[in-house]
Amino acid sequence: MLKATVIVKLKGGVDDPEGRTIKHSLELLNFEGIEDVKVAKLYEIYLDKPLEEGRKEVEEMIRKLLVNPVIHDYELRVEEI
Template sequence: MLKATIIVKLKEGVDDPEGKTIKHSLELLNFEGIKEVKVAKLYEIYLDLSLEDGKKEVEEMIKKLLVNPIIHDYEFRVEEI
């Protein structure tokens, strides 16, 4: 079995309203010194494929659904578990 871990982040310079809201809420709770909050998504996908096929499949998932290449950067790894 394979485990794919995919992290999707907004590109530098893309507005992150959720991060701004979290930063503001933390400041309201008296947390200090917070310069910026960035929100990312982490996906864990489990596959019953070979490692080579799993990597190809995950790359297709990323391209077709999980990432908008205009606004997102991403990283992923696929490992046998």
């Protein structure tokens, strides 16, 4: 069994309205000194495949659905569990 972890973040310079809203809310709760808040998505995908085949399949999932390469960067980790 494989566990693929995909972390999707907005590229630098891309507006993050959700992060901006969270930052504002934290400031309203009297948290100080917050420079910025960035929001990311984490996907955990479990596959019953050999390691290399599973990695290739997850990379295809990333290209076809999970990431817009114009605005997103991503990290991929695949491990046997």
